[in-house]
Amino acid sequence: MAHLITEPNMPAPDDFYADLIAAHTGLSDDESEAFNARLILVLANHIGNQTILREALEASK
Amino acid sequence: MFQDRYPLAFKLYPYEKSKDQDASDAVRHPVVIVGGGPIGLGTALDLGRQGIPALVLDDHEGVGIGSRAICFAKRTLEIADRYGCGEAMLEKGVVWNVGKVFQDDRQVYEFNLLPETGHRNPAFINLQQPYFEKFIFQSICAEKEKGAPIEVRGKNRVEAVETKNDHVVLTVMTPDGPYTVEADWLISCDGASSPIRGMLDLGFDGRVFQDSFLIADIKMKSNDFPTERWFWFDPYFKSGASTLLHKQPDDIWRVDFQIGWDVDRDEEMKEENIRKRLDAMLGDDVEYDIVWSSIYTFQCRRMKRFRHDRVFFAGDAAHQVSPFGARGANSGFQDVDNLGWKLGLVVTGKAPESLLDTYNEERVYGADENILNSTRSTDFITPKSKVSRSFRDAVLKLAEKHAFARPLVNSGRLSVPCTYDHSSLNGPDKLPGAPAVSRVGAPCPDAPLGDGFLLDKLGDEFVVLAIDTAVPDEIEIEGIPVRGISIKTTDDPSNGLVERYLGSEKQGVYLIRPDQHVAARERTYHPDALRAAVLKACGKE
Numbered sequence: 303m304a305h306l307i308t309e310p311n312m313p314a315p316d317d318f319y320a321d322l323i324a325a326h327t328g329l330s331d332d333e334s335e336a337f338n339a340r341l342i343l344v345l346a347n348h349i350g351n352q353t354i355l356r357e358a359l360e361a362s363k
Numbered sequence: 364m365f366q367d368r369y370p371l372a373f374k375l376y377p378y379e380k381s382k383d384q385d386a387s388d389a390v391r392h393p394v395v396i397v398g399g400g401p402i403g404l405g406t407a408l409d410l411g412r413q414g415i416p417a418l419v420l421d422d423h424e425g426v427g428i429g430s431r432a433i434c435f436a437k438r439t440l441e442i443a444d445r446y447g448c449g450e451a452m453l454e455k456g457v458v459w460n461v462g463k464v465f466q467d468d469r470q471v472y473e474f475n476l477l478p479e480t481g482h483r484n485p486a487f488i489n490l491q492q493p494y495f496e497k498f499i500f501q502s503i504c505a506e507k508e509k510g511a512p513i514e515v516r517g518k519n520r521v522e523a524v525e526t527k528n529d530h531v532v533l534t535v536m537t538p539d540g541p542y543t544v545e546a547d548w549l550i551s552c553d554g555a556s557s558p559i560r561g562m563l564d565l566g567f568d569g570r571v572f573q574d575s576f577l578i579a580d581i582k583m584k585s586n587d588f589p590t591e592r593w594f595w596f597d598p599y600f601k602s603g604a605s606t607l608l609h610k611q612p613d614d615i616w617r618v619d620f621q622i623g624w625d626v627d628r629d630e631e632m633k634e635e636n637i638r639k640r641l642d643a644m645l646g647d648d649v650e651y652d653i654v655w656s657s658i659y660t661f662q663c664r665r666m667k668r669f670r671h672d673r674v675f676f677a678g679d680a681a682h683q684v685s686p687f688g689a690r691g692a693n694s695g696f697q698d699v700d701n702l703g704w705k706l707g708l709v710v711t712g713k714a715p716e717s718l719l720d721t722y723n724e725e726r727v728y729g730a731d732e733n734i735l736n737s738t739r740s741t742d743f744i745t746p747k748s749k750v751s752r753s754f755r756d757a758v759l760k761l762a763e764k765h766a767f768a769r770p771l772v773n774s775g776r777l778s779v780p781c782t783y784d785h786s787s788l789n790g791p792d793k794l795p796g797a798p799a800v801s802r803v804g805a806p807c808p809d810a811p812l813g814d815g816f817l818l819d820k821l822g823d824e825f826v827v828l829a830i831d832t833a834v835p836d837e838i839e840i841e842g843i844p845v846r847g848i849s850i851k852t853t854d855d856p857s858n859g860l861v862e863r864y865l866g867s868e869k870q871g872v873y874l875i876r877p878d879q880h881v882a883a884r885e886r887t888y889h890p891d892a893l894r895a896a897v898l899k900a901c902g903k904e
Binding site for chain 1: 736739742743748749750751754758761764765766767769770771773776
């Protein structure tokens with residue numbers, strides 16, 4: 303059964319992080335919060351596996 | 364009056380009147396270097412070792428005080444080995460591998476640079492910059508004994524520069540008054556606030572970071588502190604928004620406090636106030652002396668071009684980065700390494716002037732890589748918005764428990780040498796089974812060889828390296844000497860040579876530039892292919 307990956311899994315973590323922060327450029331705090339909410343939903347749909355999503359919720363606590 | 368701008372750590376080249384000052388006509392020199400810091404002295408050493416006369420003009424008589432750049436990377440030591448001063452640096456320097464990252468009072472994670480075995484040099488050493496410069500100068504003296512045409516003139520301050528079609532005219536102030544000197548080529552290594560850049564009215568654009576850092580070098584009276592890099596985000600002791608602790612030689616530790624933009628510098632520099640920050644961090648019972656302190660701010664920026672006809676810019680004069688990642692002096696030393704052989708070939712008429720444009724091409728590429736990395740580190744360490752801070756803190760929190768978040772923690776991406784992936788000097792890469800680490804454009808990775816190391820065998824000229832095959836010992840291509848070296852992987856029982864140069868290939872032939880970057884690689888030796896690759900690497904096609 304598939305589980306949440308908690309080992310490093312991104313080939314270029316600095317590139318991702320820079321893109322993530324850049325995506326928020328010019329947004330107000332409220333807009334950033336809304337953006338993050340949408341981002342979580344988009345990624346959750348991509349994952350599409352309830353076991354993994356539950357593990358992700360747990361890991362983020 | 365000839366006033367020093369800073370006190371000296373080492374007086375190395377006291378002012379002496381030169382006969383150029385009494386000449387009725389300005390004396391012409393092939394290469395004049397402005398600035399006697401590590402980049403200027405390194406460039407003089409590189410050129411002098413090739414027999415190219417190099418004149419250094421410095422407005423002081425030696426090395427200024429202050430540890431400044433303390434972190435020197437393996438690539439820098441490899442270049443210094445070629446120049447004959449790497450061993451002295453390694454012997455004096457502090458070797459470190461372990462870094463710890465904290466937030467508040469918690470350790471977020473620990474890393475070990477775990478250097479690969481089979482390299483002569485470690486990943487990093489810490490060494491006060493004055494020692495680094497002094498060792499270079501000692502090599503200059505040793506090379507001069509052997510006849511290298513290097514001259515370093517102290518208290519020679521360039522006051523004006525005029526560019527002509529085929530040379531540059533400099534007005535130089537000395538304690539005996541001004542004189543004029545001419546240069547076929549001028550290399551400006553005069554630091555981040557480069558007076559030469561200003562005199563030529565050239566821009567230096569980039570991003571200003573509105574933050575300042577207080578450095579204190581402290582000599583500990585006990586030796587309980589580790590030889591590790593400790594970095595705090597938001598430390599519990601509140602001495603700075605971030606804090607770095609790092610060991611140097613002579614029982615001295617470097618402490619960097621990030622203290623914000625709107626600070627009263629004079630107030631912060633008072634010993635009692637520096638001690639308040641240090642005592643909060645170290646505890647009241649730790650005894651120490653403050654040996655040097657300074658406040659600095661920084662910018663990430665570069666000149667548009669590093670070559671302006673007859674004038675080159677190198678080191679901080681050409682590009683400036685934040686200190687996170689030790690990419691300042693280390694990248695400047697790669698400039699030295701890159702420009703030296705190219706200028707040598709052009710001055711001796713063996714390569715066309717267009718080769719010099721590739722200094723600009725390759726080192727701008729390197730500077731952009733350094734600026735990108737150091738900007739990202741700075742943004743992580745000092746988040747610029749609420750959401751950026753939220754993500755930063757989320758990464759730090761997750762990193763305590765989950766390995767995946769650790770690569771995202773960015774307290775500085777430590778300097779690694781630039782690979783010139785798309786350089787116009789690159790020849791064919793026709794060794795598909797060989798690893799990426801030694802691909803065309805990469806600096807040659809070191810490997811054990813017999814009783815020594817591979818890089819010691821490469822040198823100041825082009826090398827064609829045959830691994831488990833053979834090449835002629837001496838080849839000359841349009842006046843450019845190429846030394847053939849044939850080695851066997853059986854000379855390296857550790858298998859490092861195979862892992863770093865052959866991969867799944869049975870044999871390989873590498874063309875290596877004088878700066879030890881790979882110019883081309885193939886399976887077998889073909890004289891015509893080698894000739895084409897050498898000419899390409901010299902800008903002759």
